[in-house]
Amino acid sequence: MPKNHGLRILIATVRVPFVNGGAEIHAAGLCQALREAGHQAEIIAIPFKWYPPERILDQMLACRLLDLSETVGVAVDRLIGLKFPAYLIPHPRKVIWLLHQHRQAYDLWQHPLNDLHRYPNGDDVRAAIHRADRELIPQAVHVFANSRNVAGRLERFCGVQAAPLYHPPRDAALFHTRPGEDFLYFPSRINPLKRQDLVLEALAQTRLPVKVYFSGSAEEAAVERRCLELARKSGCADRVQWLGPVSEEKKRDLYARSLGVLFPPIDEDYGYIALEAMLARKPVITCTDSGGPLEFVIQRQTGIVADPTPEALAAAMDNLWEDRERARQWGEAGRQRYDDLHIDWSHVVEKLLA
Amino acid sequence: MKVLVVTSGVPFIRGGAEILADNLCQALSAAGHAAELIFIPFKHYPPSRIPDHMLACRLLDLTETCGVRIDRVVGLKFPAYLIPHPNKVIWLLHQHRTAYELWDHPMAGDLIHHPDGPVIREAIRQADRELIPEAKAVYTLSENVSDRLRRFCGIAGEPLYNPPAHASLFHNNSAGDYFFFPSRVTGVKRQLLVIEALARCQEKTLVRFAGEADSPRELAACVDAIRQLKVEDRVEWLGWISDEQKRELYANCLGVVFPPVDEDYGYITLEAMLSSKPVITCSDSGGPLEFVVDRETGLVAEPSPESLAQAMNALWAGRRGAAAMGEAGRARYADLKICWENVVEKLLC
Numbered sequence: 001m002p003k004n005h006g007l008r009i010l011i012a013t014v015r016v017p018f019v020n021g022g023a024e025i026h027a028a029g030l031c032q033a034l035r036e037a038g039h040q041a042e043i044i045a046i047p048f049k050w051y052p053p054e055r056i057l058d059q060m061l062a063c064r065l066l067d068l069s070e071t072v073g074v075a076v077d078r079l080i081g082l083k084f085p086a087y088l089i090p091h092p093r094k095v096i097w098l099l100h101q102h103r104q105a106y107d108l109w110q111h112p113l114n115d116l117h118r119y120p121n122g123d124d125v126r127a128a129i130h131r132a133d134r135e136l137i138p139q140a141v142h143v144f145a146n147s148r149n150v151a152g153r154l155e156r157f158c159g160v161q162a163a164p165l166y167h168p169p170r171d172a173a174l175f176h177t178r179p180g181e182d183f184l185y186f187p188s189r190i191n192p193l194k195r196q197d198l199v200l201e202a203l204a205q206t207r208l209p210v211k212v213y214f215s216g217s218a219e220e221a222a223v224e225r226r227c228l229e230l231a232r233k234s235g236c237a238d239r240v241q242w243l244g245p246v247s248e249e250k251k252r253d254l255y256a257r258s259l260g261v262l263f264p265p266i267d268e269d270y271g272y273i274a275l276e277a278m279l280a281r282k283p284v285i286t287c288t289d290s291g292g293p294l295e296f297v298i299q300r301q302t303g304i305v306a307d308p309t310p311e312a313l314a315a316a317m318d319n320l321w322e323d324r325e326r327a328r329q330w331g332e333a334g335r336q337r338y339d340d341l342h343i344d345w346s347h348v349v350e351k352l353l354a
Numbered sequence: 355m356k357v358l359v360v361t362s363g364v365p366f367i368r369g370g371a372e373i374l375a376d377n378l379c380q381a382l383s384a385a386g387h388a389a390e391l392i393f394i395p396f397k398h399y400p401p402s403r404i405p406d407h408m409l410a411c412r413l414l415d416l417t418e419t420c421g422v423r424i425d426r427v428v429g430l431k432f433p434a435y436l437i438p439h440p441n442k443v444i445w446l447l448h449q450h451r452t453a454y455e456l457w458d459h460p461m462a463g464d465l466i467h468h469p470d471g472p473v474i475r476e477a478i479r480q481a482d483r484e485l486i487p488e489a490k491a492v493y494t495l496s497e498n499v500s501d502r503l504r505r506f507c508g509i510a511g512e513p514l515y516n517p518p519a520h521a522s523l524f525h526n527n528s529a530g531d532y533f534f535f536p537s538r539v540t541g542v543k544r545q546l547l548v549i550e551a552l553a554r555c556q557e558k559t560l561v562r563f564a565g566e567a568d569s570p571r572e573l574a575a576c577v578d579a580i581r582q583l584k585v586e587d588r589v590e591w592l593g594w595i596s597d598e599q600k601r602e603l604y605a606n607c608l609g610v611v612f613p614p615v616d617e618d619y620g621y622i623t624l625e626a627m628l629s630s631k632p633v634i635t636c637s638d639s640g641g642p643l644e645f646v647v648d649r650e651t652g653l654v655a656e657p658s659p660e661s662l663a664q665a666m667n668a669l670w671a672g673r674r675g676a677a678a679m680g681e682a683g684r685a686r687y688a689d690l691k692i693c694w695e696n697v698v699e700k701l702l703c
Contacts, residue, residue: 042365059415
């Protein structure tokens with residue numbers, strides 16, 4: 001074992017067994033960055049199951065009962081809490097970098113996909129989550145958030161302030177650019193929250209023969225079927241390419257060759273896709289209610305922020321399609337903005353350990 | 355099947371149990387199952403933290419993930435094996451040993467020194483007695499671990515042996531002029547006992563020690579003893595070595611010395627057998643005694659410098675006999691059918 005003079009740092013997060021998503025990539029990226037900076041870092045991932053609602057309280061308590069203050073007599077210098085309820089684990093030198101709270105108890109409480117409020121004890125559980133967050137998050141020495149959007153929710157619902165701290169997408173250095181070809185690119189999981197359906201409706205209303213390439217895996221086959229049907233019915237199927245899941249390399253190639261990137265989700269926490277587009281020097285079309293991407297896209301400088309309607313989105317797509325040179329310039333400006341924002345892991349490590 | 359392997363441990367410390375957990379996950383995947391490791395951090399001091407972590411484990415819910423059933427949970431270490439699950443199998447690596455056989459151990463005992471030690475000990479024992487039997491089946495790391503479970507908790511557990519990492523890479527080359535003792539340098543492995551024995555061995559006897567010291571104090575104790583007993587020329591102190599170096603040192607030694615105090619299992623015995631080498635161990639060494647057949651595959655000495663020196667002298671003088679014992683050890687390993695396929699089959703049946 002190499003001798004290590006850095007800090008001993010634990011990253012506390014939760015995970016749902018057999019599910020691997022952005023949060024896992026985020027934790028792994030942070031762990032690697034800490035090690036590259038000369039520290040000892042490990043991930044502690046507590047399993048989480050959010051149903052029935054009383055299980056949430058059990059797992060909050062379980063986290064409070066763990067002791068990560070030291071290991072065999074040697075202090076753990078820093079605990080970095082990422083996800084609920086793992087960020088509740090006590091530690092005298094805890095920093096929270098909030099990926100998101102338990103959204104079903106907050107901004108998604110009224111959301112049709114949420115079921116917490118349908119349980120008889122849903123209100124009580126929500127109140128307990130709110131109270132724990134309000135009282136225990138401020139125990140951390142510093143509180144950062146994944147994005148301004150996440151920080152905004154924390155302040156709105158809990159009255160707790162957090163500084164946004166951005167981090168790069170995976171393999172940021174591998175993104176590259178090429179001259180824009182005749183398609184807009186929409187890479188994302190096929191999911192109602194990402195609104196592939198809205199883009200298809202918009203496509204049916206464009207003046208120009210705009211083409212869109214979609215890539216990403218569908219969590220539910222029904223959602224994908226509905227999208228394909230929508231394309232067929234609106235008569236724009238010949239202007240749609242439905243690529244399904246693609247490799248990371250293929251994805252970067254599609255970014256590089258696209259004319260611009262479409263990313264109009266509902267209230268995204270952060271949005272790697274906007275950042276990846278900027279890295280590939282492409283303009284981004286997003287929506288006024290898309291959350292995270294709005295922190296990065298500057299209206300008519302690095303992309304277009306449209307109203308979340310098929311008409312407005314169609315106009316934005318036509319806009320990029322008809323002026324290729326301007327689209328290229330906005331893409332270049334997006335890359336410049338990415339560089340100006342200091343989105344890199346060494347900056348993240350510096351902030352978290354300050 | 356969707357299988358979760360659950361274990362506990364201390365962050366930043368990676369030992370045999372962590373390697374075993376990883377190897378088990380790999381073996382499950384190789385057999386076509388979806389397997390993941392759940393690691394619950396554990397801090398055992400002050401003693402009141404122990405019930406906290408036991409409770410934390412009881413509060414976790416691994417029955418399903420996103421509405422899909424988890425078919426099997428395999429519990430390895432305390433307190434993670436207490437996590438409830440309708441289809442749990444325990445493969446007990448060890449219980450919380452200072453609440454059991456190490457309670458009043460002069461070096462290892464810790465709970466015994468705390469005012470609330472006896473209460474916590476009883477809580478641990480009660481949880482084990484009541485909750486281990488919740489599992490559909492209870493296997494253990496070794497006969498030694500089964501014995502303790504039976505003796506202290508009245509619970510039967512079947513020993514289920516697992517191979518050392520990279521078992522197929524061990525080999526035999528020649529019988530060189532040295533004994534090999536690879537192990538963490540720490541009190542319970544008894545490097546000191548071997549150093550004391552060396553002072554009583556015939557002149558040319560050489561022992562090559564490999565392994566990192568748990569603490570600078572442990573290392574200093576050995577270095578001091580070597581100097582005081584004037585056995586500098588009979589000792590080679592290698593410290594950390596790579597796995598490949600380790601296999602070469604096995605392949606070229608005369609025999610392996612492994613005299614720990616009540617070892618749970620003892621990969622070192624198995625690695626020696628895979629390398630066709632005789633093993634010298636002690637009558638109180640625990641796990642190794644399940645594998646070493648006295649005078650057939652090695653020598654079982656009393657845990658005294660005199661007895662150990664006698665065993666070392668016997669192998670040193672009788673090299674042909676040593677080689678034959680080594681071959682018999684290799685044959686015994688094969689007879690025991692120690693392989694991951696067997697482990698996976700038992701744990702999932």
